Amino acid sequence: MSDTPPQANHPAPSQLPKPAPLTLQLNREAKWSLYLTLLYMAGWVIFAYFMPAGTGLLGLPLWFELSCIFLPLIFILISMVVLKAVYQEVDLDSELSNDLNHNTKQGDNA
Known part of the structure; x- marks a missing residue:
């Protein structure tokens, strides 16, 4: 009997299937959507709750005008820049079917 616990049969990182380019792009876009959402919420909270009392350019309360x-x-404007820089047009029908076929073939080889 050995003192070492039994090892699980996990594949080495080099043996794991590589994610498809479409999956990487979709994950990247999802992360940026989350970042933009958090940025907007943080900006809204800061402008709405932490601005000094006063009147803004339009005659409304400063906190209201800013937030x-x-x-x-x-x-x-920020969303337009991110849209041009991060997001890509993707043909979901052909790419998705290719990814499914690719993953199925890899699963058959295992």
């Missing part, structure tokens, strides 16, 4: 008027406009 409900200017932040959405700035966020639209």
